Amino acid sequence: xxxxxxxxxxxxxxxxxxxxxxxxxxxxxxxxxxxxxxxxxxxxxxxxxxxxxxxxxxxxxxxxxxxxxxxxxxxxxxxxxxxxxxxxxxxxxxxxxxxxxxxxxxxxxxxxxxxxxxxxxxxxxxxxxxxxxxxxxxxxxxxxxxxxxxxxxxxxxxxxxxxxxxxxxxxxxxxxxxxxxxxxxxxxxxxxxxxxxxxxxxxxxxxxxxxxxxxxxxxxxxxxxxxxxxxxxxxxxxxxxxxxxxxxxxxxxxxxxxxxxxxxxxx
Numbered sequence: 001x002x003x004x005x006x007x008x009x010x011x012x013x014x015x016x017x018x019x020x021x022x023x024x025x026x027x028x029x030x031x032x033x034x035x036x037x038x039x040x041x042x043x044x045x046x047x048x049x050x051x052x053x054x055x056x057x058x059x060x061x062x063x064x065x066x067x068x069x070x071x072x073x074x075x076x077x078x079x080x081x082x083x084x085x086x087x088x089x090x091x092x093x094x095x096x097x098x099x100x101x102x103x104x105x106x107x108x109x110x111x112x113x114x115x116x117x118x119x120x121x122x123x124x125x126x127x128x129x130x131x132x133x134x135x136x137x138x139x140x141x142x143x144x145x146x147x148x149x150x151x152x153x154x155x156x157x158x159x160x161x162x163x164x165x166x167x168x169x170x171x172x173x174x175x176x177x178x179x180x181x182x183x184x185x186x187x188x189x190x191x192x193x194x195x196x197x198x199x200x201x202x203x204x205x206x207x208x209x210x211x212x213x214x215x216x217x218x219x220x221x222x223x224x225x226x227x228x229x230x231x232x233x234x235x236x237x238x239x240x241x242x243x244x245x246x247x248x249x250x251x252x253x254x255x256x257x258x259x260x261x262x263x264x265x266x267x
Contacts, residue, residue: 002030002080002095002154005072007065008044009037011086014199016046018086023052027095030054030082033072038062043086066166066174073165079157083150087199090151094195098154101189104132108189109156110182112148115196125192132191138183139229143236147188150175151196159186173217173237180230213241213253223264235265 004022008015015034022032032055036044047057058075060068073081082098084090094113101111116123124145141147163181166174182188213219218241221234238257245253258265 001078002027002082002098003072003076003078003157004030004032004082004084005069005076006032006034006084006086007037007068007072008034008039008047008086009062009065009068010039010041010043012039012042012046014087015043016050018084018089019047019050019055021089021091022084023050024092025090025095026092027099030095031056031077033058033075035060035068035072037064037068064168064171066168066170070165070168073157073160076157081155081157081160083153085150085199088151089197089199091195091197093193097191097193097195101132101154101191105134105189108187109159110186111154111189111191112152113191113193113195115146115149115152115198116194118197118199128192131193132189135183135188135190137229138188139180139233143229143233147190148175148179149196149198151198153179155182167220169215170217170220171215172211177217177220180233184230213256216241218257221261223261223267238265 006018011018019032019034022030032052034047034055034057036047036057036059038061044057044059047055056075058071060071069083080098082095097113098111102108126141126145135141135147138147159182163178163185166178170177218238221238223231223235223238226234238261242254242257245251245257
């Protein structure tokens with residue numbers, strides 16, 4: 001029923017635990033598609049040593065995480081696509097919680113559970129009246145709350161036919177750009193139940209580091225024509241990067257962003 005897409009690039013210290021967290025699910029109807037994106041360490045040997053007929057390995061030259069996820073989507077046998085980064089973990093109830101959401105909202109196409117960071121940091125959460133609910137205004141709510149991470153989302157495969165795949169030119173914020181496209185076309189159903197542990201302290205994890213501007217979501221943002229909370233969301237993203245660049249004395253980045261958006265940032 002579920003196709004679990006795991007992009008893999010040099011995660012030999014984590015991939016076994018990540019895959020085991022899928023195999024430990026209380027709901028067992030799934031396939032695991034590991035897209036080896038040109039790993040140069042022992043990651044793929046570790047995956048090959050895990051004997052479960054539901055695991056498929058697809059090898060490709062290194063093309064980036066977006067390309068790897070797109071390959072997994074294309075190769076998926078089942079209609080419900082889930083994602084799990086190769087250094088993160090699902091709790092045993094993740095897929096079962098997705099099923100509960102589907103029962104409550106049978107016409108839904110995009111679902112997400114909730115997550116916590118591995119260091120236990122506090123996260124803002126809107127007060128909800130229900131445990132499972134429709135996100136009424138994605139862009140308004142995401143200004144304060146991290147509604148989705150890659151590991152929490154479940155998407156019907158047909159959605160990608162409509163909105164397209166992950167942008168292969170991006171390696172940072174490519175997930176945020178995808179969620180924005182999905183939110184503009186589909187109602188997102190969310191559960192407050194935490195089913196994912198998002199690692200922020202493992203080798204090679206880019207969380208907290210500064211990305212290449214050309215490969216970031218910031219390179220494709222265009223404020224013209226955007227209104228309301230959507231405009232505020234992307235404007236806030238740009239202003240944060242400008243502030244960070246000024247702090248780091250990265251004046252070239254500041255110039256590039258101001259030259260592109262100039263008066264739009266003042267509106």
